[in-house]
Amino acid sequence: MANGKRSHGLSIRSKLLLVAVALLLIPWMGYEYVRGLKTFLLQGQENALSLTARAVSTVLNDRPEFFDPKTGASELIGQPSDLYAFALPNYIRLDGDVRDWGDQINQMSHYDGSRGLECGLDYDPASLSYSTVIGYRGPYLYGLFQVTDDHFLTRNMSLRSLNKSDHLRLIIENPGGRVKRYVLTAAEPGRMSVYLMDKDWNYPLTGEPNYDLDAEITPTSDGYIIELRIPRFMVSSQSRLGFVVADVDDPELRTLEKLLTATKRSDSSEPLSRLLIHSPEIAKILRGLDRPVARIWVLDREQQVRAVVGKLLSEQPQESKPQTWDERLRRWYDGMLHDVYNLIVGGSEADFEDIATDVSHRNDEIFKKAVTGLPQTERRPSLDNRAEILMAANPVWSGDQVLGVVVVEQSSHEVLKNQKQILENIISVTLLVIVIITAALLVFASRLTMRIRRLRNATDLAIDPDGRVRTTHIVQEEDAGDEIGDLSRSVSGMLGRLSQYTRYLEGLPDTLAHELKNPLNVVNSSLDNLQDEIPLTKESKYMTRAKNGITRLGSILTNLTEAANLEEALKGESRERFDLVHLVSSYVEGYQLTHPNRKFELEIRANPLNVEGVQDHIAQMLDKLADNAVDFGEEGSPILVRLDKHNNHARLMIINQGQQLPETMRDRLFDPLVSVGKKNAKQSHLGLGLYVVKLIAEFHAGKVEASNRPGQTGTMFTVSLPLAA
Amino acid sequence: MSRNIAIVEDDTDQRENYADALIANGYNVKTYGNRVDAFAGMKMNLPDLAILDIMLEDEMDGGFDLCRDLRAIAPKLPIIFLTARDTDIDRVSGLRLDAWDYLTKPVNLQFLSVRVTSLFRIVDTLHTQTTELEAILRLGPLQLDPNSMSVRWNNKEINLTLTEFWLVQALAKRPGHVKTYENLMQITRQSYVERNTINGYVRRIRKKFKEADPDFSMIQTVFGVGYRWQPE
Numbered sequence: 018m019a020n021g022k023r024s025h026g027l028s029i030r031s032k033l034l035l036v037a038v039a040l041l042l043i044p045w046m047g048y049e050y051v052r053g054l055k056t057f058l059l060q061g062q063e064n065a066l067s068l069t070a071r072a073v074s075t076v077l078n079d080r081p082e083f084f085d086p087k088t089g090a091s092e093l094i095g096q097p098s099d100l101y102a103f104a105l106p107n108y109i110r111l112d113g114d115v116r117d118w119g120d121q122i123n124q125m126s127h128y129d130g131s132r133g134l135e136c137g138l139d140y141d142p143a144s145l146s147y148s149t150v151i152g153y154r155g156p157y158l159y160g161l162f163q164v165t166d167d168h169f170l171t172r173n174m175s176l177r178s179l180n181k182s183d184h185l186r187l188i189i190e191n192p193g194g195r196v197k198r199y200v201l202t203a204a205e206p207g208r209m210s211v212y213l214m215d216k217d218w219n220y221p222l223t224g225e226p227n228y229d230l231d232a233e234i235t236p237t238s239d240g241y242i243i244e245l246r247i248p249r250f251m252v253s254s255q256s257r258l259g260f261v262v263a264d265v266d267d268p269e270l271r272t273l274e275k276l277l278t279a280t281k282r283s284d285s286s287e288p289l290s291r292l293l294i295h296s297p298e299i300a301k302i303l304r305g306l307d308r309p310v311a312r313i314w315v316l317d318r319e320q321q322v323r324a325v326v327g328k329l330l331s332e333q334p335q336e337s338k339p340q341t342w343d344e345r346l347r348r349w350y351d352g353m354l355h356d357v358y359n360l361i362v363g364g365s366e367a368d369f370e371d372i373a374t375d376v377s378h379r380n381d382e383i384f385k386k387a388v389t390g391l392p393q394t395e396r397r398p399s400l401d402n403r404a405e406i407l408m409a410a411n412p413v414w415s416g417d418q419v420l421g422v423v424v425v426e427q428s429s430h431e432v433l434k435n436q437k438q439i440l441e442n443i444i445s446v447t448l449l450v451i452v453i454i455t456a457a458l459l460v461f462a463s464r465l466t467m468r469i470r471r472l473r474n475a476t477d478l479a480i481d482p483d484g485r486v487r488t489t490h491i492v493q494e495e496d497a498g499d500e501i502g503d504l505s506r507s508v509s510g511m512l513g514r515l516s517q518y519t520r521y522l523e524g525l526p527d528t529l530a531h532e533l534k535n536p537l538n539v540v541n542s543s544l545d546n547l548q549d550e551i552p553l554t555k556e557s558k559y560m561t562r563a564k565n566g567i568t569r570l571g572s573i574l575t576n577l578t579e580a581a582n583l584e585e586a587l588k589g590e591s592r593e594r595f596d597l598v599h600l601v602s603s604y605v606e607g608y609q610l611t612h613p614n615r616k617f618e619l620e621i622r623a624n625p626l627n628v629e630g631v632q633d634h635i636a637q638m639l640d641k642l643a644d645n646a647v648d649f650g651e652e653g654s655p656i657l658v659r660l661d662k663h664n665n666h667a668r669l670m671i672i673n674q675g676q677q678l679p680e681t682m683r684d685r686l687f688d689p690l691v692s693v694g695k696k697n698a699k700q701s702h703l704g705l706g707l708y709v710v711k712l713i714a715e716f717h718a719g720k721v722e723a724s725n726r727p728g729q730t731g732t733m734f735t736v737s738l739p740l741a742a
Numbered sequence: 743m744s745r746n747i748a749i750v751e752d753d754t755d756q757r758e759n760y761a762d763a764l765i766a767n768g769y770n771v772k773t774y775g776n777r778v779d780a781f782a783g784m785k786m787n788l789p790d791l792a793i794l795d796i797m798l799e800d801e802m803d804g805g806f807d808l809c810r811d812l813r814a815i816a817p818k819l820p821i822i823f824l825t826a827r828d829t830d831i832d833r834v835s836g837l838r839l840d841a842w843d844y845l846t847k848p849v850n851l852q853f854l855s856v857r858v859t860s861l862f863r864i865v866d867t868l869h870t871q872t873t874e875l876e877a878i879l880r881l882g883p884l885q886l887d888p889n890s891m892s893v894r895w896n897n898k899e900i901n902l903t904l905t906e907f908w909l910v911q912a913l914a915k916r917p918g919h920v921k922t923y924e925n926l927m928q929i930t931r932q933s934y935v936e937r938n939t940i941n942g943y944v945r946r947i948r949k950k951f952k953e954a955d956p957d958f959s960m961i962q963t964v965f966g967v968g969y970r971w972q973p974e
Contacts, residue, residue: 041761538756539759567848576936
């Protein structure tokens with residue numbers, strides 16, 4: 018059959034898409050590539066950091082003074098602070114003479130009410146301001162305060178309270194949060210008394226003054242100068258210091274009017290700041306190494322932070338609001354790309370929190386290892402886990418001794434930032450390639466499927482359900498140069514050969530009949546002449562039998578050619594409208610006359626039944642059906658002819674009792690040269706009669722089918738013809 | 743004076759059988775086996791009647807070609823096609839060439855003689871005004887002259903073959919009377935005739951009448967039985 022079964026397999030399109038799944042290897046490959054590249058880059062950067070660490074440590078080699086734990090303050094370079102300690106050229110004599118401060122006098126910072134603790138609303142900088150500088154020499158820290166004060170007021174010894182005169186407050190916070198408050202005051206210019214105070218600055222904690230601290234106060238034309246000396250043991254490198262200048266102006270009331278601080282008020286209520294030693298040498302060395310995206314730590318053997326320079330975070334450029342749609346699209350795409358990138362590379366954000374620069378102590382594993390003398394590299398997450406930080410540590414040597422450790426830190430984001438563009442491009446291209454290839458495969462597969470489907474449909478239609486070749490030329494894909502085109506052409510060729518063969522088969526009865534007629538004619542005419550030649554033979558029973566045989570042969574040959582001739586004849590027929598009931602009624606009546614030994618029953622269930630067609634051929638069809646019913650019907654049983662209307666079709670049924678049709682033959686019954694049932698030697702059953710019926714029914718756009726009578730013996734032939742409009 | 747009949751048939755057995763039968767009936771017979779010989783011979787010595795096969799040796803339409811050639815030299819020569827080919831196309835082709843009859847094999851030789859005799863009688867009637875005339879049948883617009891085998895409908899000449907003429911004659915002789923297939927088969931004077939052969943004849947006859955008169959409907963089908971000429 019032309020409409021072959023569809024097997025339930027995958028379509029080509031599905032299969033190709035399945036194959037296209039292999040394309041997912043491309044992103045996987047890209048992923049692996051990017052990951053590999055990232056590892057490579059980070060390793061490269063680690064090496065670079067390692068080299069940097071080694072370079073820095075080499076610079077610091079053999080300079081034990083940088084790592085002397087006795088140096089009270091640490092060198093925190095690159096960190097804003099209020100208090101810097103400058104190296105002094107000589108020891109300072111506390112005598113109000115500032116000349117021994119040397120050039121460091123130029124390092125003085127000026128403070129006025131903008132940092133005032135309590136200055137009141139009517140603060141006038143002329144009434145109170147001061148300049149200060151901190152220095153160090155040997156075991157001492159020195160402070161110089163040049164105070165501008167409109168009323169210099171010394172302590173009235175009759176008053177117990179220490180805050181009833183101009184004085185200096187000193188706050189020292191040592192590790193562990195222990196805060197000591199000292200008041201420096203004087204009853205007259207010269208040596209100042211130092212008292213340890215309670216936390217409200219009201220009363221001294223002991224009656225005894227403190228003798229570790231020394232200070233000298235000297236009045237000047239517009240105020241006074243205080244020189245202060247602090248022994249280093251009182252402050253460690255992690256201490257924080259604060260200075261407050263307190264002003265009392267009214268000699269009678271002696272109320273505390275203004276407090277001016279040199280240090281910022283931090284989160285605690287005390288105005289404290291770390292004291293940083295301003296070491297031009299180490300600062301120069303390290304500043305030279307300063308870079309915007311790396312941080313260099315210098316630690317001593319005890320992992321005390323000696324110096325730190327640089328930043329982990331780079332400045333983020335502010336992004337402008339997208340304006341046009343393509344900008345927005347680009348932004349969106351970049352954002353998406355960024356997400357994909359982070360997904361693949363493992364997001365190292367540009368913005369993260371990490372260890373503050375002002376810690377004094379670090380005890381990461383890497384330091385401990387580096388202190389043993391081995392260069393180290395390590396990666397650690399940032400404090401908030403949003404970024405990965407690369408670290409390289411290198412020991413600083415002095416002879417065979419490890420003085421300290423140089424650690425260089427950099428965020429992996431900074432490393433990958435420059436490569437990000439490349440990696441994102443790779444991701445972009447990969448995505449694009451996948452999209453394009455998948456689309457191309459889809460289009461290709463769809464087109465292929467469509468072409469094959471078209472060819473299949475055309476092939477299906479090329480042969481009708483009876484196996485006749487309708488067309489020998491498949492137009493679809495005929496001009497295609499590929500295999501489908503080849504297939505189309507070979508199907509065409511096949512159809513051509515099949516059609517030739519079918520034509521040969523169809524023509525076979527005709528050819529056969531034609532070829533047989535000549536020898537038959539020889540026999541026949543010879544017999545005719547024999548009768549004339551020997552008159553005796555005319556009466557011979559053998560002559561009669563021979564003539565009978567020839568008659569039957571002739572009949573067979575005529576039947577053989579009937580179908581072929583009918584097809585030819587039908588082509589030229591013109592249709593007319595007629596009443597099938599009328600035709601069948603008169604036909605049955607007539608047929609009954611010529612076959613008086615068989616009983617015909619006519620059952621008309623619908624009247625009239627107008628159809629369009631050729632009456633003669635309908636009659637010819639009835640001949641074949643009636644002959645068939647007579648031949649196969651049980652002798653003596655009636656033959657029922659029924660007419661009714663069904664689905665806008667006139668339906669003619671010829672029902673006879675008797676033998677049933679084998680189920681397997683029902684479909685083939687109307688094919689040429691197919692015959693079933695009892696063979697009657699006297700009658701020829703070439704199997705062309707029902708073929709003629711089918712040809713005529715189909716010529717009338719109708720159809721014919723054979724069935725067994727349900728539940729009874731016998732067969733039923735049904736012809737349906739469309740009713741005329 | 744006996745008549746000269748030319749038989750063109752490539753099969754020797756059939757050719758000789760025809761010849762024997764016709765000679766036995768008192769005709770002079772010349773036989774030919776192919777188209778070229780036949781045309782050459784007949785050109786030299788024109789017969790009174792020619793019986794032609796259509797397929798001659800390897801020429802599919804040799805008989806038709808020969809007929810055409812003969813028509814060029816003898817427009818009035820009665821020609822009978824006697825062939826194994828019996829498609830409508832072949833019949834129409836034969837009759838276009840003014841063949842007098844178209845018979846299919848196997849042929850009954852007695853019938854063939856009868857036919858030949860009839861044809862000669864018609865030829866005689868046409869050429870020499872003999873006195874023994876059968877009555878001309880007139881039936882409404884139909885005028886049927888059995889002597890000259892001529893049929894007229896509304897005074898228009900209907901060109902029928904001998905067989906067709908006989909069928910029309912049989913039907914028109916008794917209008918309203920049903921001629922069964924069996925009757926009609928005998929009237930064709932051919933050996934092996936099926937119902938469908940008769941249907942074919944009637945179809946062709948109707949067509950010819952309709953060419954002269956599109957409203958022609960005198961020949962009625964009596965389904966399952968035969969045909970009849972519609973009574974007035």
